[in-house]
Amino acid sequence: MPLHETGAFVLRTFTIKEADKVCVFFTRDAGKLRGVAHGARKLKSRFGASLEPFTEVSLVYFQKEHKELVSISNCEIVSSQFAEGMSSEMLGVMHYLAELVIEFIPDHEPNERVYKLIRATLEALRQIDDADAKERNEKLPANVRYFEIWMLKLAGFFPHWKNCGACERDLTGQATVWLTNEGIPQCSACSGGRGEELRPLVWRTIYEILTQAPLKFLSSPRDARSIAQVGNLAARLITRVLERELKSYEVLDRLRPVEYAVT
Ligand SMILES: [Zn+2]
Incomplete structure (x- = not known):
């Protein structure tokens, strides 16, 4: 499965299952796509705060053929707009x-x-x-x-x-x-x-x-x-x-x- 890496903005996240999140991204290279972040709801998730809405991230994901959801492998914050105190x-x-x-x-x-x-x-x-x-x-x-x-x-x-x-x-x-x-x-x-x-x-x-x-x-x-x-x-x-x-x-x-x- 090929890995893809692109800049992206997090648009929305929602929870599926107990520990996973689905995120909608607008990516620079592939447009809008939906990905699943396994384990993102765990306390010590490797995704940290990177999945907050409108965080700009460097996204690494892989895509199985014919699957609508990509799988998020890594997501690093490039710029977090309003980490604290946003009204x-x-x-x-x-x-x-x-x-x-x-x-x-x-x-x-x-x-x-x-x-x-x-x-x-x-x-x-x-x-x-x-x-x-x-x-x-x-x-x-x-x-x-x-x-x-x-x-x-x-x-x-x-x-x-x-x-x-x-x-x-x-x-x-x-x-x-x-x-x-x-x-x-x-x-x-x-x-x-x-x-x-x-x-x-x-x-x-x-x-x-x-x-x-x-x-x-x-x-x-x-x-x-x-x-x-x-x-x-x-x-x-x-x-x-x-x-x-x-x-x-x-x-x-x-x-x-x-x-x-x-x-
Ligand atoms: Zn006229």
Whole structure:
């Protein structure tokens, strides 16, 4: 049986049998995969804390033919984000982000951009976790929205954003952008005023999400109302693709975008 070695992020673990854990990883070389860690629940497990969610690890595993679960041979921590003192809110966010990856990214398909997105998002979350309450309150929702839009984009479910979906006019500087039921942006002329009206700032915020690295995006002040509207759009697209709401979404009470009346 060939051994494989790759960088990976732990997305989720659950217990099977008395002493074993099953872990879902997003690996750099093999995409998302599930592995069993024998004996991981024992007190003196050789896996230690390496199987905590969103730990970046160096993973060694072997795969039997036709077996869905790989067998984890070794798992070393490369970078552990929030070993101690992580708030329950931050934990809730991480579970939600992990669930997005689990739901949107197919198994066994390597995707370097997803890997980099996870790493960059963790880096941003670490900075946010260290910030004061005001900054946290502003940046945490913005970071979650950033991840949602990119997850939709990388999974192929986010529309082309820069140009009108009908006439391809550049939407930069348009007074209003209108979204069709499918979430496709259109100029005023093509939409005929039908659909969801997006303020220019909201369109621009999403445009910046799609064109800026996470830390750059988070370094500019963000208007809470625009971020909330981005969240509404993301939640709608996510629910449409999955045909249900994500389980972990409900723990994000404070981050849940509120409905704003279109003015
Ligand atoms: Zn148009």
